[in-house]
Amino acid sequence: MERFLEKHSGKIQKVAAFLLIFLFAYAALEKSTDYDGFLLELGQSPLLSTFAGPISLGVPLIESICVILLAVERFRKYGFYLAFLLMVSFTVYIILILGFADFVPCSCGGILEEMGWYQHLIFNIVFIGVAALGALSHIQGSGPLKGKARIAGPYRGSKLLGLGTLSILGTLGVVILFLVSENEIRLGNGFIRRFPHQPATKVYERDLVFDSYYFAGMGKDSLFLANHTAPLHLLVLDTTLKVSKQIRIGLDRDDFPYRAAQVRVIPPHFFVLDGTVPVVQMGTTDHWMAKTLSTGREHYFNLAEPVDDRRLIIRAQRGADGKNVLGALDLNTGKIQLSEGLLETRIDGFFGSDGILQIDPSREYLTYGYYYRNGYLVFDPDLNPIFRGKTIDTVKSVRLDFVEDRSKGQRKLAQRPLLVNKFMGASDGKLFVLGQLIGKYETEQLWDTASVIDVYDIGDGGYLFSFYIYDIDGDKLRSFKINGNLFYGLIGDHIVGYRLDHKTFDREADPNVP
Secondary structure (H helix, E strand, C coil), X not given: CHHHHHHHHHHHHHHHHHHHHHHHHHHHXXXXXXXXXXXXXXXXXXXXXXXXXXXXXXXXXXXXHHHHHHHCHHHHHHHHHHHXXXXXXXXXXXXXXXXXXXXXXXXCCHHHHHCCHHHHHHHHHHHHHHHHHHHHHCCCCCCXXXXXXXXXXXXXXXXXXXXXXXXXXXXXXXXXXXXXHHHHHHHCCXXXXXXXXXXXXXXXXXXXXXXXXXXXXXXXXXXXEEECCXXXXXXXXXXXXXXXXXXXXXXXXXXXXXXXCEEEEECCEEEEEECCCCEEEEEXXXXXXXXXEECCCCCCCCEEEECCCCEEEEEEECCCCCCEEEEEEECCCCCEEEECCCCXXXXXXXXXXXXXXXXXXXXXXXXXXXXXXXXXXXXXXXXXXXXXXXXXCCCCCCCCCEEEECCCCXXXXXXXXXXXXXXXXXXXXXXXXXXXXXXXXXXXXXXXXXXXXXXXXXXXXXEEEEEEEECECCECEEEXXXXXXXXXXXXXXXXXXXXXXXXXXXXXXXXXCC
């Protein structure tokens, strides 16, 4: 090997330098000319997305410096070392991709974009060898004696030691970036979403004709849709959305002045309720006839979710200041238990805590997500808080703009607050949030054609990943339910079913899952 390097060192250097110059010049040019695309692809990386901005600027710059060093004979040895460090770092990145990620869009352009990850790994290893060979064969000075003296013995050993040191530094650098980025994405996110490859695939769709349907409940094999314009009519669908049945709910009393009656179904029971009237009517799904349970004068509420046939979790407004308060209504005794401190009030008692109340299909816990700031609450049916978390957007407080109506001596909102979280639901230990704000490294074009669901781990509040639910005829997703591995959404006058990929969900929740 020594004789080969001594005899052909000049040719080896030139060929190695030429190959590396071509590679890095091409790569730097591709990244620079399509900078936005390169930045967006790095932003979706589960390994380095936190550092997408600095990396998108730094990598093309370092590649360009490497080209200059390799092109100038005086500095060529430094170019070989820098090329070696870059290729080791790129290779470690691919190894981490293959070992710890489901999918990351390739951030290479041109011919390299056509390679699979394993092909790319082999390609990188070959060029690690090219850079190493160039460094080992490099001779400073001229003349055969100088060349031999510098290639053999201790000088070659020092070069090998240098390459080994660079290998360790490159590996440690990428691994440290990965660990820091992963921690930031999960628990200290700076509003960077990541989108794995097809975590949700549309499998069902049905035209409902009307856009006034809402989810009333869910059974093991059924979805119950109620209608705002026909409050006592239910549409029951099977899980494939193909088989349907119409149901007409009967009431033992129909003389209550309901303004916006709603239906909730938790088989084998259903409820008819309207918080503007202190009445709850309940029946069974065998007969669909509701009996009046409560006509008390203090049971007003603006949100309600039944836990079972005995308890209703409600959100009411405190009379003195209009502050939102969560509570539990005992349907047997008619008594209400309020929990004053469960909702966090910011600035305004109503808008500061306005949000979405939902119950997990297991009925073991409920979630409350704030509309106008990046917060949510998980609590049990006994009104004990389990976890307070934050969504990944950066809106920490409600943005309210009031104007004075001096003629009436009142303060009014100049405009509706910025909507942060439109809808929220939980299933199987995960929280699904329909966000409304564009994150870093995302394009408005995609938001024009799809809605984004962000997924969180309820256990520690960590952000996991996001996926798209695509618009239909210009209409966006407005609400959803999760039934096992099926995600059902209402979009305009359509209902859709997306199948959730259990491998993606399991791996993102637990990286040790193969």
